[in-house]
Amino acid sequence: MAKITLGRYVPYDSFIHRMDPRNKIFCLIALMVAVFISYSTWELTFIVGGLLALFVIVLLIVSHISFKQLFGSLKPLWFMIIILLVINCLIPPRGESPIAFSIGSFNVYWNSIFQSLKIILRLVLMISLSMILTATTKPLDLTYALEWYLTPLKIIKFPAHEVAMTISIALRFIPTILTEVERIMKAQSSRGVDFKHGKISTKMKAIISLIIPLFISAFQRSEELADAMEARGYDPKQKRTRYHKLSFHILDIFAFLLCSGLLGATIIMSHYDFTFFTPSFLPWFVVSTLFIVIYCLLVGIIESRVVS
Amino acid sequence: MSIKFNQVYYTYSPKTPFENEALKNINFEIKEGSFTCLVGHTGCGKSTLIQHLNGLLVPSSGEVVVDDYVNTKKNRKMRRKLRDLRKKVGLVFQFSENQLFEETVEDDIAFGPQNFGVKKEDAKLIAKETLKLVGLDESFLKKSPFDLSGGEKRRVAIAGVLALKPDVLVLDEPTAGLDPKGTKELLAMVKNLNDSGKTIILVTHDINIVYEYADNVIVMDNGEVVKIATPSELFSENVEKYSLETPMIQKVTNMCFAKGLKLDINKIKNLESLVDEIAKVRSK
Structure with missing residues (x-):
């Protein structure tokens, strides 16, 4: 259980934890789009990428996510990164590009290396961002936020509440099922099953001995849950009230402005083809840097107040 | 084997943030052939404690010694011999029926021995024998465990x-959710196994079971062992503090004493021995 830390909600009390989940989802999307915008020159790509990375690092620190945990969740990516690098180097880049180095008669271009670096940076940022979201938001709050976003679709008879309920039940049962997996694995290990070593055929058998009991208990659980919900008069068509109301605070508005500002700045930079050293870029650069600095300071002040 | x-x-x-100290300074010894x-x-x-018995969990510090196997954090070499330990100490989990997965009862029982290198035919023979041991007849062999x-x-x-x-057979609340008849038969079976020389460790909430069957009782509270005693020793004092x-x-018996x-x-x-005792005293 302790091994699965990726994106698990960790109950700290930070500004990001207290943010409105609807706002958090918006900010996440805005930042992700900002991360994925491309620019005409490599300098701009990496300067903006670096700034965003800096921002994400601040967010990571504020939301108490340990870097150890983050690197742990990035581990499976190594394989992908290597493949990316190899493929990018094998395919000759479009357009002119200086040669980085040659292996025999085969040339490796700077463009290919930059290209892979860009993709890696984007991937890492994307994963960090989604981790910030899931590690600081209770799964239930997330589904409430999702439901809120889906509400307008009710006009076209989209079952927003049912979908949100289904997702929240699924989320609710992930830890339960993980515990179940652990329990069954232990029970089968006691019967001599080795889940880690052995030939593929014995491993298959081991997996079957895990999956069948797991499915059976999952089906049983879902039936019981459906009965329990009906017994308590659950009707998806009814209007419901909530114990926890989602609410916007001043800092939410600030975060909202910051993230949309960042997104806007990146779009403008990309659209008008700013080269980094032209004077017209400077205001944008100064404004966005100031924004980030003010934000970090503000969050820092609030955090220190909460801690003391 | 102790x-x-x-x-x-x-x-x-x-x-x-989820840190939780489940066991604190556990010290005890269980003798071979006893019913604890x-x-x-x-x-x-x-449940955490019993998982140390067959190496599913490794102590954060300290050691668990089963025969010549030492289950400890430092001892990496021993982990290779984990299979021997698992064969020596059988662990029956709570709601153990969740572990069934084969198409027939026979295959499911034969699954364990095969994992330890027993041939399929021999494993099926073992399945037949063990099924008798738990009080089910041969007609069950070909049934699906889910029926x-x-x-x-x-x-x-x-x-x-x-x-x-x-x-060593370790059972984690084997009687939970069983009807009275099933409970009685299961306990009789466990007692039989104990009489045939197996060491039994039984986790239970039912104090009457403890009183009737146990040689030794280990009382735990909040991750610590608070008392080790025989049932008559334990229950002669006020047990509400545990x-x-x-x-x-x-x-x-106390009421009889009072009378x-x-x-x-x-x-x-x-109950039987109580009635016998009363009859004996009355006839004097």
Whole structure:
């Protein structure tokens, strides 16, 4: 259980934890789009990428996510990164590009290396961002936020509440099922099953001995849950009230402005083809840097107040 | 083969906000062939403790010695011999019927021995024998385990562990959710296994079971062992401080004492022996 830390909600009390989940989802999307915008020159790509990375690092620190945990969740990516690098180097880049180095008669271009670096940076940022979201938001709050976003679709008879309920039940049962997996694995290990070593055929058998009991208990659980919900008069068509109301605070508005500002700045930079050293870029650069600095300071002040 | 816990500590999810010290300084010894009951209320670390017995969990510090196997954090070499340990100590989990997965009862019981290198035909023979041991007849061999009743499933699951022919059998609340008849039969079976020389460690909430069957009782509270005693020793004092109840038989015996019947408490284990004792005293 302790091994699965990726994106698990960790109950700290930070500004990001207290943010409105609807706002958090918006900010996440805005930042992700900002991360994925491309620019005409490599300098701009990496300067903006670096700034965003800096921002994400601040967010990571504020939301108490340990870097150890983050690197742990990035581990499976190594394989992908290597493949990316190899493929990018094998395919000759479009357009002119200086040669980085040659292996025999085969040339490796700077463009290919930059290209892979860009993709890696984007991937890492994307994963960090989604981790910030899931590690600081209770799964239930997330589904409430999702439901809120889906509400307008009710006009076209989209079952927003049912979908949100289904997702929240699924989320609710992930830890339960993980515990179940652990329990069954232990029970089968006691019967001599080795889940880690052995030939593929014995491993298959081991997996079957895990999956069948797991499915059976999952089906049983879902039936019981459906009965329990009906017994308590659950009707998806009814209007419901909530114990926890989602609410916007001043800092939410600030975060909202910051993230949309960042997104806007990146779009403008990309659209008008700013080269980094032209004077017209400077205001944008100064404004966005100031924004980030003010934000970090503000969050820092609030955090220190909460801690003391 | 004795079992020994030396200053065992165990912490779940160390160095995270979920950190939880489940076992604190556990020290005790269990003798070969004994019947030991482990009691304590929910969440006191009983299930964590028994998982140390066959190496599913490794102590955060301290060591668990089972025969010549030492289960400790430092001892990496020993982990290769984990299979031997698993064969020696059979662990029946709570709601063990959840572990059934094969198409027939026979295959499911034969699954364990095959994991330890027994040939398929021999494993099926073992399945046949063990099924008898848990009190089910041969007609069950070809049935699907999912068509059985709860009590029957539980027995098949126990047979699945017994088929490994362990020297030590650890059962985690084997009677939970069984009807009175099923409970009685299951306990009789466990007692039989104990008489045939197997060491039994039984986790239970039912104080009457403890009183009737146990040689030794280990009482746990909040991750610590608070008392190790024989049932008559344990229940002669006020057990409410361990949040336990006095067993029914003990209560009746105490009432008989109050009425002036001089009963020999050491001979009273269950209803039959109580009645025998009363009859003996009355006839004098």
